[in-house]
Amino acid sequence: MAKIAIVYHSGYGHTKVQAEAVLEGARQVPGIEASLIEAAAIAAEPGAASWATLDAADAIVLGAPTYMAGPSAPFKAFLDASSGRWAEQRWKDKLATGFTNSAGYNGDKLATLQQFALFAMQHGMVWVGLGLLPGNHTSQGSPEDLNRLAGFLGAMAQSNADAPPELAPPASDRATACHLGRRIAEAALRWRSGQVPQRAAA
Numbered sequence: 001m002a003k004i005a006i007v008y009h010s011g012y013g014h015t016k017v018q019a020e021a022v023l024e025g026a027r028q029v030p031g032i033e034a035s036l037i038e039a040a041a042i043a044a045e046p047g048a049a050s051w052a053t054l055d056a057a058d059a060i061v062l063g064a065p066t067y068m069a070g071p072s073a074p075f076k077a078f079l080d081a082s083s084g085r086w087a088e089q090r091w092k093d094k095l096a097t098g099f100t101n102s103a104g105y106n107g108d109k110l111a112t113l114q115q116f117a118l119f120a121m122q123h124g125m126v127w128v129g130l131g132l133l134p135g136n137h138t139s140q141g142s143p144e145d146l147n148r149l150a151g152f153l154g155a156m157a158q159s160n161a162d163a164p165p166e167l168a169p170p171a172s173d174r175a176t177a178c179h180l181g182r183r184i185a186e187a188a189l190r191w192r193s194g195q196v197p198q199r200a201a202a
């Protein structure tokens with residue numbers, strides 16, 4: 001058994017679709033307990049029950065839309081609100097990964113994922129990347145490909161600015177997010193069952 005907490009923000013519903021796809025992927029792996037947490041709801045609530053869910057998780061998945069070349073402000077508020085836990089290194093050695101969605105195909109999504117990875121490093125966590133080759137990058141490729149946006153650090157999705165969350169992000173990006181959920185779940189099971197070798201006495 002391993003626990004996955006997916007903490008996310010979504011201003012207009014598109015990144016929520018991506019978060020739900022990550023959840024679906026995690027739940028496809030037997031022995032996983034996975035849950036979604038709304039970052040905005042707990043950022044200003046130090047006593048919120050979801051903080052305990054994060055503390056108990058084997059892996060934390062970070063997800064936010066890219067706004068102005070970084071994570072959206074409500075999600076950044078959550079990152080900042082974790083600083084007490086950072087001081088105690090309470091999340092040290094948990095696994096971490098992340099996802100982001102934006103209107104541009106590029107849209108500076110990488111900057112958001114890099115911020116998530118650095119955040120995880122500050123917490124002493126262990127980052128798990130997407131683990132997929134790039135899709136849609138040869139003349140035989142197509143926008144239907146898994147990882148069509150060719151991310152490596154985490155799952156990327158693109159949502160046309162005038163499309164509702166029922167249509168955007170498209171199926172390929174949802175499948176990529178689902179893959180990320182399965183990958184972090186499998187990694188968490190392996191991580192939890194791993195033995196830490198004893199250090200020889202100095």
Ligand SMILES: Cc1cc2nc3c(=O)[nH]c(=O)nc-3n(C[C@H](O)[C@H](O)[C@H](O)COP(=O)(O)O)c2cc1C
Nearest residue numbers: 010011012013014015065067068069102103104107
């Ligand atoms: C304040 C703001 C800033 C944005 N900045 C970017 C950006 O830097 N790059 C980009 O590609 N899209 C940008 N967008 C578009 C959103 O990333 C896009 O609409 C996304 O699908 C919104 O996700 P959500 O519905 O989960 O909030 C921005 C949108 C808003 C509202």
